[in-house]
Amino acid sequence: MSARTIIDKIWDAHLVRAETADTPGILYIDLHLIHEVTTPQAFTELRERGLPVRRPDRVLATLDHSTPTLPPGPDGKRPYASADAENQVRQLEANCREFGIELNGWDSDHRGIVHVMGPEYGATQPGMTIVCGDSHTATHGAFGALAFGIGTTEVGHVLATQCLLQRKPKTFAIHVDGRLRPGVGAKDLILHVIGIIGVGGGTGHVLEYRGSAIEALSMEERMTVCNMSIEAGARAGLIAPDDTTFAFLEGRERAPKGADWNRAVTYWRSLASDPGAAYDSEVHIDAADIGPTITYGTHPGMVTPISAAIPAARDDQEAKALAYMRFTGGQALTGEAVDVVFVGSCTNSRLSDLREAADVLRGRRVADGVRMLVVPGSVLIKREAEAEGLDAVFTAAGAEWRDAGCSMCIGMNGDIARPGQLVVSTSNRNFEGRQGPGVRTVLASPRVAAVAAVAGRIADPDAFLEHAA
Amino acid sequence: MKPLTEVRSRTAALPFENIDTDRIIPARFLTTTQRAGLGRHAFNDWRYAADGGDNPEFPLNRPEAQGCAIVVAGRNFGCGSSREHAPWALLDYGIQAVISSEIADIFRSNALKNGLLAIVLPEAEHRELLDHPGQELVIDVAARTITLADGRAFAFALDGFARHCLLNGVDQLGFLLDAGAEIDAYEQRAQDTRYTVETAA
Structure with missing residues (x-):
């Protein structure tokens, strides 16, 4: 056998049928993670065709995208952003009941962002094929699994057959x-x-x-x-x-x-x-x-070391991005006033991320006029953070300590910023409007984000923390 | 999916790179549990002005773009999320084909499964179409060609299976269900050989 990459090995081990010139391969999926946003239409299709879920034991569901991160009000009602958001959650609850799928719902310790839940359980394991109707499924690759995002039609394929039609990447x-x-x-x-x-x-x-x-x-x-x-x-x-x-x-x-x-x-x-x-x-x-690195444009490839000047626009596309961000090529990014800081998302909402932010905030205050949201990745992480007093650090600093969910990364649950506001965010996408219409997003590490919250502006963490010490 | 053999339309251009799925359909419209009806939110935050009226700056709002079913877009169209709501919204908005020099993997896979042609052309040919919108094109799925008004034809790559599915309206789930016995056999084999290290042949 010739030398193979880990990708080849996992791929080969999951081929139900090899691909040919005319047809893609049939790839077996070990673990299918699902959430409320990208599944309702797939369940509808199964129902219309009278199909069962082939392997409910290989499907794990959670609620994360459309879920409020504020607790229920005095009336016991959860503050959903809309009736549609609540309906979507209820549909997943009903679909899981009907098709016999394990749901980490509102009463579960493991409820949380889908890509935090799998590893936390130990459900994500090396050598597995893992899919989810979510592009950040690649997260599970950290364990040596082949994990990728799929669309809703493919969610239906996996629910019904535990397989996908795929050409080898x-x-x-x-x-x-x-x-x-x-x-x-x-x-x-x-x-x-x-x-x-x-x-x-x-x-x-x-x-x-x-x-x-x-x-x-x-x-x-x-x-x-x-x-x-x-x-x-x-x-x-x-x-x-x-x-x-x-x-x-x-x-x-x-x-x-x-x-x-x-x-x-x-x-x-x-x-x-x-x-x-x-x-x-x-x-x-x-x-x-590699130094502390942040984004300055409207896609995650427009990055710069935090201490460097913003590069001049090389073409119309970059000029348009800079205009949206209200930045000018050649200016320093440090010193830019910040409106909102978000620590959370499947990129940076685990306990180590919360500790990293808390280390900056301990004994300091979020600057006047800055709103800071800290959103743990799961119920369990929230509890662990509280056990070591991180919640007290955040709230004493003036940050909001929320319940688990995707929150302001995607803004589906109402956690958004206002048009024109600058958000320093530990999430993964700085697309135009990602965190609310007209909102300007700068992607950064938890450390850089927490420093921005304290300074009230984008600041080089090394210089800021040394000066403040 | 209905069979799709040909798309015949004038083109409209979106000469911007990295048009991401949040641009195509902002996340706040993903709370729907239906596939239908997303067209009115296609390109929502780009297409509408603050007062809710049409934004005249949005290229597809221009008079000459009305009725165009083929969009020629800048490089890396559809990057970002896996939301199938993106092709659903584009189709419902009246778009039947997107042509670019690079199209994101998940978007392209989702598009083709819904009968939205997602076509990647070499840079020079893409550039020509991008720079000259408004021309009538005929996209022939069987021949995998785009024929221009002047008679020239650009060939494009399309996986044979995707082409077959488009032309015949093949239900890919049905194809997988037909492999049920093979899937049974695989599951048995995988269980029997669990955690077995493969030795060099």
């Missing part, structure tokens, strides 16, 4: 070697990578992140990196499983136990790309070149 190795500088983290790393390969650079490919800087990352950090693969156009991005992965998984509710665990670990180790395996594309990045 190309492979793209992202080598990041060396050591990240102190204060530089996974979010800076992935924004830097997207800046290099571009927002369409990964189209048609699965990314494999590799190299010493990647191996040194924690599981939470790896999830942040893989999460944003789609922001480079790649449906999936993954990292070979190693001791860090196994240490994270061991003992989790859905992880293999006993003798199965040992067999699983041996198998998972064998998934790493073989020496000499060939990729369709490769890029080499030196970790030491």
